[in-house]
Amino acid sequence: MEHAQVLIAGGGIGGLSAAVWCQRLGLSCLLVEKTDRLGGQLAQIRNEIVDFPPRVYPRGAELLEEMLLHPALGALSPRLEEAVLSIDPLSQIVTTTKAVYQADYLIIATGVSPNVIPVLEGCPRVLSTEFSTTVQAASVTGQDIAVIGGGDRALESASNLSQFARRVDLLVRSSTLRARSEWAERLAELPNLRVFWGTEIASFEPQKEKIALKLRPLHVGQPSEIVVDWILPRIGVHGNSGDFPSLATFGDGYLKTDEFQRTGYGWIYALGDVSNGASYASLSLAVGQAMKAVKHISLQIHHS
Numbered sequence: 142m143e144h145a146q147v148l149i150a151g152g153g154i155g156g157l158s159a160a161v162w163c164q165r166l167g168l169s170c171l172l173v174e175k176t177d178r179l180g181g182q183l184a185q186i187r188n189e190i191v192d193f194p195p196r197v198y199p200r201g202a203e204l205l206e207e208m209l210l211h212p213a214l215g216a217l218s219p220r221l222e223e224a225v226l227s228i229d230p231l232s233q234i235v236t237t238t239k240a241v242y243q244a245d246y247l248i249i250a251t252g253v254s255p256n257v258i259p260v261l262e263g264c265p266r267v268l269s270t271e272f273s274t275t276v277q278a279a280s281v282t283g284q285d286i287a288v289i290g291g292g293d294r295a296l297e298s299a300s301n302l303s304q305f306a307r308r309v310d311l312l313v314r315s316s317t318l319r320a321r322s323e324w325a326e327r328l329a330e331l332p333n334l335r336v337f338w339g340t341e342i343a344s345f346e347p348q349k350e351k352i353a354l355k356l357r358p359l360h361v362g363q364p365s366e367i368v369v370d371w372i373l374p375r376i377g378v379h380g381n382s383g384d385f386p387s388l389a390t391f392g393d394g395y396l397k398t399d400e401f402q403r404t405g406y407g408w409i410y411a412l413g414d415v416s417n418g419a420s421y422a423s424l425s426l427a428v429g430q431a432m433k434a435v436k437h438i439s440l441q442i443h444h445s
C-alpha cells in the first residue's frame with residue numbers, strides 16, 4: 142500500500158491548484174485523474190473567459206496550456222487514467238482503479254458531470270453534452286434541432302443554434318425559465334424558435350435521417366410529436382460524489398463542506414464544482430478554495 146501525505150482526486154483547475162499550493166507549502170502530494178488528460182472542464186470552454194482576472198483567455202485550452210507551464214505542475218507526475226473508487230473514512234484508505242493508498246489527507250476535486258435523459262438512451266441523434274454551440278452551431282445549418290432545458294446554457298444554446306438551424310424547438314419541463322431574464326428576452330426575438338412549456342420527452346422513434354419525439358405534457362394539454370434532425374440535452378449537471386456515499390451532500394450530489402473546505406471527516410476536503418453547486422461553479426472559486434484547503438491542511442500538520 143502506498144502512502145500519500147495529500148492525495149488529490151481530480152485534475153481539473155481545482156485539483157491542479159491544490160497541487161500548486163501543496164508545493165508552495167512544502168507538502169508532498171499525489172494527484173490521480175480519471176481520464177487520460179488534465180484540465181477537466183477547461184477543455185470544454187470554447188467561449189472567451191472574461192472572469193478569471195487578470196487575463197482574458199480566448200478559450201479554456203489556452204488557460205490550461207499556460208497553467209501547465211507552472212513549475213509546480215511540471216514536477217507533478219500526475220497519475221492519469223486512475224479514478225478514485227472508494228474511501229474508508231475511518232482507516233483513511235483510498236482505493237482507486239489502480240492502487241490502494243493510505244492517505245493523511247484527501248482532497249476531492251472531482252467536478253461535475255452532465256445530467257442525462259434516460260428515455261433518450263440509445264437514440265442515435267443526440268448531440269454530445271460537449272457540443273459547443275459557440276463554435277459548432279454552423280454544423281447544423283438548415284436542420285431542425287430540439288434543445289432540452291430551461292437554464293442559462295439551454296437558452297444560450299438555443300440562441301446560438303437559431304442563427305444557423307432551420308428551426309429550434311426548446312423543450313422546458315416547467316412553466317417558467319430558470320435562466321436569467323436577458324436570455325428570455327433574447328429568445329423572444331428569435332423568429333425560428335418554438336418553446337414547449339411543461340413538456341417532457343415520452344419516447345423517440347428514428348425516421349430515416351431524423352428522429353420523431355413523442356412529447357408528454359406534464360400538467361395540461363395533449364401529447365404531441367415533433368420531428369427533428371438533432372437533440373441537444375442541456376439539463377444541468379450533478380456533483381461527481383457518487384463514489385463517496387459516506388460524505389454528506391446537498392442539492393444534486395454536491396459535497397457539503399465547512400469554511401475550510403472540510404467534509405464531515407477531518408482528513409477529507411472537497412473543493413471546486415463538486416462542492417459548490419451549479420450557481421457558484423467558477424474557475425476563480427475553485428482556485429481560491431484550493432488555497433484555503435491546502436493552507437488548512439498545512440496548519441493542521443504544523444499544529445500537530
Ligand SMILES: Cc1cc2nc3c(=O)[nH]c(=O)nc-3n(C[C@H](O)[C@H](O)[C@H](O)COP(=O)(O)OP(=O)(O)OC[C@H]3O[C@@H](n4cnc5c(N)ncnc54)[C@H](O)[C@@H]3O)c2cc1C
Pocket residue numbers: 150151152153154155156173174175176179180181182183185186187188189190191192193223224225226250251252253381384412413414415422423424425427
Ligand atoms: C462550457 C463551459 C463554459 C464555462 N465557462 C466558464 C467561464 O467563462 N468562467 C468560469 O469561471 N467558469 C466557467 N465554467 C465553469 C468552470 O469550467 C468550472 O467551474 C471549473 O472548471 C471547475 O473545476 P473543477 O476542478 O472543480 O472540476 P472539473 O474541471 O470538472 O475537474 C474535475 C476532474 O476530476 C476528474 N474526476 C472525476 N471523478 C474522478 C474520480 N473518481 N477520480 C479521479 N478523478 C476524477 C474529472 O475527469 C475531471 O478531470 C465553464 C464550464 C463549462 C462546461
